[in-house]
Amino acid sequence: MRARRLHRATLAGLLVLPLLGVAGCGTDHPALTRDEATQQSQRLVQDIAQVFGQAEVINPKTLSVSCDSLFGNSGEVRYISGAFNIQLSLEADAATFRTVRDHWTGLGWKVVEDQYKQETRSGAVSLKDPDDGTNFTLVSTNSPHLLAVLSSSACYRETDRGDRN
Incomplete structure (x- = not known):
């Protein structure tokens, strides 16, 4: 049951990111391909997990999202919205978020x-790469050994209608 709630929270994060307008579209001339943007998203969460040492990325989900609000209604400029969980060997605390x-x-x-917030042992830290707009938010979950990462890659230009999955 707990895994199902965490899975739903991960999927909800994928749906919320586009609504928040946190796309990494920092330029109107995106240079990435979809594969590169997806790899960027996956590398980012692996790099975050490595900061903790013995941590494992679980429940990875990615989705291609249109940057229409930034570049008109063509749907050709997109970014990868990612939602991931990081399983920690130790409980998350204020130092966890400071370290990241x-x-x-x-x-x-x-x-x-x-x-x-020490009293609830919950936190969030959001960071953005000023060069390409890639960003992520690391948040606590209902488990002290599990963190959620919501990320947005830099934009890519769609080269094929198959890029919209």
Whole structure:
């Protein structure tokens, strides 16, 4: 039952990202292909998991989303919206979120959101790459050993109608 709730939360995250307008479309001349954008999204979450050492990425989900609101109604410019869970060996706490924030800001990423509530042991940190608009939010879940990552890749230009899945 718990796994089903987490799975639903992951899928809900995929649906919410496009509504929030967090697309990584930082340019009106996207240079990526869909495969490159998908790989970028998958590498990003693996890199986040590596910051924790012994952590495993589970329940990966990606979806191609139109950047229509930014580039008109053609649907040709898209980004990859990703929702992932990271299984931790230790319980997440304030230091968990600080570690991710400090690591990514050290790489030049900008903090969009950073919060942690000790009384509920819940937190979120959102960061964005100022160069290409790639971004992610790391949030706590109802399990102290499981974090959720919602991400948006840089944009890519659709080359084939098959790119819209």
